Amino acid sequence: MSKQYSHPDTVCIHAGKTGLNPHGALATPLYQTSTFVFDSAEQGAARFAGEEPGYIYTRLGNPTTRELELKVAALEGMEDAAATATGMGAVAAATMAFLQQGDHLIASKAIYGCSFALFNHQFARYGIEVSFVDMTDHEAIKQALQANTKMIFAETPINPTLTVLDLDFIGRFAKQHRLVSVIDNTFLTPLLQKPADYGIDLILHSATKYLNGHGDVVAGIIVGSTEHITQIKLTTLKDMGATISPHDAWLIIRGLKTLSVRMERHCQNAQKVAEFLEAHPAVGQVYYPGLKSHPGYKFIGKQMKAAGGVLAFELKGSLDDGRYFINQCKLFSLAVSLGDAESLIQHPASMTHSPYSAEERQMAGISDGLIRISVGLEHVEDLIADLTQALSLMQQKQQRSPLSL
Template identity: 70%
Template sequence: MKNNNNKLLNQETLCIHAGKAKGDHKGALTTPLYQTSTFVFDSAEQGAARFAGEEEGYIYTRLGNPTTRELELKVAALEKMEDAAATATGMAAVSGAVLSFVEAGDHVIVSHAIYGCSFALFSHQFKKFGIDVTFVDMANKEALTAALKPNTKLLFAETPINPNLVVLDLQMIGDFCQQHNILSVVDNTFLSPILQTPVDFGIDIIIHSATKFLNGHGDVVAGIIVSSKENIAVIKSTILKDIGGTISPHDAWLILRGLKTLSIRMERHCKSAQTVAEYLHQHPMVKEVFYPGLPSHQGHKYLNNQMRGAGGVIGFELNGDVNTGRKFINSMNLFSLAVSLGDAESLIQHPASMTHSPYTQEERLAAGISDGLIRVSIGLEHTDDIIADLAQAFAHIENVTGKA
């Protein structure tokens, strides 16, 4: 089953078979780990031809590696796009996707609620390079239109948004960017290509923190950029080559292993998260639950249209103050108190003081990230055990606060 048939295959099959090289790997079923920094040329002439781009072949792992290449082709197939570039971290994917196409004097529109380090990159680092950034509520088309400038070059967004799970209208964003000749970049980490393919709505570039659901085992830090062959060629030959945020072949090999089970893991994450969200929604100590699988959530209308599932991440607010939330988090037994998401283990964290600490309090509130918001990533444990751990934590804060 060759990768030239990718367009004919379903995602469950692509997770296993897409991107596999046709060459001989000594009969190995699993793709070998090419743990090498450099590649040997047959002659000086061949080396020169490869550097000149006159002959295909590998030169140096920062520029390409067979293990990494299978990962890139597999994720590109899953996202229904032409090519991909694997990176050392999710933030290398963000910076590589954006800095490859903007320069001093350009203007970028960014969703006002995004991952904390992405926010820091756009709000703090871009000033050094003379790049103008406007943060807007991208759920509001009028606000998006008002942010447009003659020098607007690129738009960056996440959906669902980290950490409050606001769902953006990808069709509206895609149409807006095409109408105004703006490059669109969307972070698809929270849903993975199993649950959402932004290219269906005209998005130009898709990024992932491959650390999360794509890998799924909590043992890799990586990212990936997916786009057209032309865009990926620009990214690889400029920012990734010269700044050097490329992935280790060992990490690429680990993600390839994780991708084999991506479709079945996402099915389990979604099913368990839906059960947990419904439990939280009815609990008297929960003020509000942020999960697109609930009919009360603003993103619920996008299910079975833009989104094929609600994902494995839930945000919620407790009735009480910040200390109540802190006591609740510290009472967890099964949940690990750790940032990240998409792992087999269930994780819990406090965005305002952890992942989104680069925001000021005023910026967080404008982005809809309250001080009391708690984010959980629902793992692959039995749902009964996950809910039992939440129940004992609720009982703990009930005993401390005396609230029912």
Template identity: 60%
Template sequence: MRNNKNQKSQWQPATMTIHGGKQPDQHGALVAPLYQTATFAFNTTAEGSARFAGEESGYIYSRLGNPTTNELEARVAQLEGFPAGAACATGMGAVSAAMLAFLQQGDHVVVADAIYGCSFALFSHLFKKFGIEVEFVDMTDAENVRGAMRDNTKMVFIETPANPHLKIIDIAAVAAIAHERQARVIVDNTFMTPLLQQPRKQGADLVIHSATKFLNGHGDVVAGLICGSAEDIEMIKSTTLKDMGATMSPHDAWLILRGLKTLDVRMERHCQNAVKVAEYLVQQPFVRDVYFPGLPDHPAQRLMGTQMHGSGAVIAFELHGDSQDAQRLLDYLELITIAVSLGDAETLIQHPASMTHSPYSAEARARAGISETLIRIAVGLEAADDIINDLAQAFAKTFVIDNTKEQQQGETVSYG
């Protein structure tokens, strides 16, 4: 028998990205068909009634389920080691649907202090409107999570590596504390992908992705995914996802299915390039700090081989200088694109304090360590030397300006 379950259980992740969750097509199509339809026809009224009542399996309406999106859900869930998945219109749709399906007024949520800016806005602003309490803590020390837990704590939300400066959280340590109080643990695994980190093995109850990023890999889709138990995913699909409507389009699902086939080879190149770029940045005198899990002195090293199986392709670095220096550096780049995403073929760079993390207040940014001179670069698939050369010419132009300015003031500045 072809593609039997026993064989699938032995496949490596690289094989799963291509074959996992694949559904046989009645016409033998190699590529998953795109079911670009809003609704599905019933043969009889009785058949339609039975499907709505849950008495008969089958499709009704693409917001409630579609063969193309269902294949994507199955494939990503298998990669994450979960039995089920839910496809969402955006990454933020995934965060919202996963959280709100299990929360109500009076509940308490513990959230990592450094997360994506729109996730921060959701938790700090919108949740407050619905009477859900949120506490932001530095989870690099798991004991801070223990100190934040309450009797009404229902969920713990983690990003690791954290956006934007790659703080690392020990998922297993945090999950153990959360589960003592019967709280669910949700991990945003966007930066790592299931190939480099599988949070379920560390105790996560739900894993989310902005599928816009590495899973798709081509910058032409906005989408999100949630992976979890069959029961939890059914709860999400039948409540927040169905009724709030943040469901993925079949066409977007089809594009991500196509992107998944090259995820393994893309991640290998992304990671190789990122190591070279990080090693270059460390050597630059105008760079104060480099945050990258692949560097030997990064705290992630203690979790390599257990929680993490690679460094990823996102780097953050702090400049010697001020916010104007950071902005000038970005503006002088010629190959690298100023854009707020990651996981694309193109290398993308951005200024978190004024872009992705602008929803933070100045005080919240300071607590999370997001300074005005912090820059985030998502390393792409170009030749690494071309990426580095572009950074080098931008650094030279940026700090020649500063050198000239300070020499006019009677000081001599040397950058080596």
């Protein structure tokens, strides 16, 4: 493990360096290779047998990837990490390494659409039972427990409703019942929330998002104990092959150097945008934990250092009004994903959470009128001006067609 530093801003830049830098380059070397040459047949055999450290094949490990893994592990305050080709690669590898036919998983009723599809549609094919529960209701979690329950999985804040869950309760519940606890920490990053502080076993990130921060990588990462990460790497990650490209790992290492300053601006901008939307007469409700009106506000300064850069809101109008509003935005890019320098806007029901049926979306609290924004790094006055003109045009449309209300 890399030298320990006192502040996460420094960890983002300096942690994880492996020392494999023979020419003294300041930037992390990119080992863009599929395989590694052995000095002898005996050395190759020893590495395959685990008797000698060293690299064999990039699907099994790579020096550039290793620096990324150690850096994120240090940020999360955990022992080790496994980088994956996508965020869903992380979800699949982390869960399937510990679940088998006949096991039971407790999952939050509102999670990312593809995580839901994996659990609800694919796991059933392999005899893994899943209960989706409202994890703000601690009694509901307790009632979902079965003799064959092996794992509990959640996001907090939840995508896209921004509901905040109590990590202290989830961690204690999991330890009490010997469950593997898994938390997706993508929305907040280790700089704003550290699930390990609450006893969580595995922490996931879509590294596509804030960890990279520049919209040019698809990747994931799993963080946990050495024992858990070793099991994941030697089973599901190795055999299913969802390992990260060294070049993508290199790009994320570069992105992490500015994570702290980026998150500060994301949070500042999102807070001002949320306050603007909450005061606007065309907006019905805003979901952002940084607002005092949000139930998750009580976790700010405790479980969460800040509320992050993602918010959601409901317009006063029809689904057609919402689509019209989105189409009028000029500075906000109509795109899924989050955590980029650019501000993004999307419609969860028809986009990121379309794997849910209409009934499942209703149960998860994802209405047809919900709009999600990833607030970027532009000047906040420009962002608010763009929202202002789009809302004004929507209101004018409603006045021309009053039945849309």
